[in-house]
Amino acid sequence: MRFNGEVAVVTGGAGGIGHASAKLLASQGARVIVADINPEAGEASAEDIRQAGFEVRFHEVDVTDYDSVEKLVQFATDTYGQLDIMFNNAGIFSDGSKNLMDMPIEQYKRMISINQDGVFYGIRAAAKAMKERGGVIVNTASIYAYIADKNQLPYHASKAAVVGMTKAAALELARYNIRVVAVAPGMIDTGLIDPWRADEKVFNTIQKAHMRRKLGTPEQVAQVVAFLASDEASFINGHAYLVDDGAAAFKR
Numbered sequence: 400m401r402f403n404g405e406v407a408v409v410t411g412g413a414g415g416i417g418h419a420s421a422k423l424l425a426s427q428g429a430r431v432i433v434a435d436i437n438p439e440a441g442e443a444s445a446e447d448i449r450q451a452g453f454e455v456r457f458h459e460v461d462v463t464d465y466d467s468v469e470k471l472v473q474f475a476t477d478t479y480g481q482l483d484i485m486f487n488n489a490g491i492f493s494d495g496s497k498n499l500m501d502m503p504i505e506q507y508k509r510m511i512s513i514n515q516d517g518v519f520y521g522i523r524a525a526a527k528a529m530k531e532r533g534g535v536i537v538n539t540a541s542i543y544a545y546i547a548d549k550n551q552l553p554y555h556a557s558k559a560a561v562v563g564m565t566k567a568a569a570l571e572l573a574r575y576n577i578r579v580v581a582v583a584p585g586m587i588d589t590g591l592i593d594p595w596r597a598d599e600k601v602f603n604t605i606q607k608a609h610m611r612r613k614l615g616t617p618e619q620v621a622q623v624v625a626f627l628a629s630d631e632a633s634f635i636n637g638h639a640y641l642v643d644d645g646a647a648a649f650k651r
């Protein structure tokens with residue numbers, strides 16, 4: 400077993416990458432709290448993990464609300480007496496791509512509030528709970544922190560911020576033995592990319608953006624999350640790990 404009862408919170412735990420990560424962490428010996436804004440999907444995610452025979456709870460959270468994130472962390476410490484792993488993974492992609500001059504300001508602000516503020520709140524609340532015992536914080540960035548696409552400026556801004564916050568938080572929290580790392584996935588086969596599935600041409604282009612011409616699976620990301628959260632990664636800190644089949648490494 401990779402873990403020995405470590406307590407892990409996974410935000411966005413109802414979604415593709417969150418569910419796969421929660422299930423893998425639980426199967427490797429962690430006690431997991433699936434957290435999401437969607438209670439039906441969150442309960443279903445937890446039930447699937449429970450049915451597989453692993454320890455899991457669901458807790459509703461809105462990561463745009465700091466009080467809600469603090470209550471989530473409190474739930475973890477009230478339930479299990481500790482928090483060891485915080486996976487700040489909740490996020491959205493686009494509510495309709497628009498060029499930066501036409502995009503409603505509210506669209507920009509919503510993206511930042513979920514993808515950027517949500518990660519900051521998770522780091523802050525988790526750090527307070529971990530500062531006596533140490534721990535690991537894993538954040539979900541994206542290849543879009545490194546390469547640009549048209550009409551997605553808010554997403555790029557939010558994910559570049561996640562990479563920056565990962566470095567800054569790792570530096571500040573090192574003295575508490577808290578590591579802060581990130582995963583930066585390429586295109587992964589989850590509900591997040593549903594808007595692109597309808598158009599075969601667009602979908603093919605997205606697949607071809609990867610060296611082996613295929614989307615990644617949530618499980619492929621989960622494997623890296625579990626590694627980064629474990630002691631096997633004890634000398635890895637402050638960096639984001641690309642999990643993208645080389646998508647950010649070649650000219651298209």
Ligand SMILES: NC(=O)c1ccc[n+]([C@@H]2O[C@H](COP(=O)([O-])OP(=O)(O)OC[C@H]3O[C@@H](n4cnc5c(N)ncnc54)[C@H](O)[C@@H]3O)[C@@H](O)[C@H]2O)c1
Nearest residue numbers: 411413414415416436461462489490541584586587589591
């Ligand atoms: N799928 C991809 O291609 C891809 C690529 C790079 C990065 N990512 C990132 O991975 C993370 C997970 O995405 P996914 O692909 O699993 O998508 P997903 O849509 O399957 O899951 C996202 C989850 O986040 C939850 N969520 C949204 N807003 C929330 C809020 N305010 N509070 C709490 N939960 C909230 C949703 O309910 C959903 O369950 C996101 O941060 C996303 O940006 C995904």
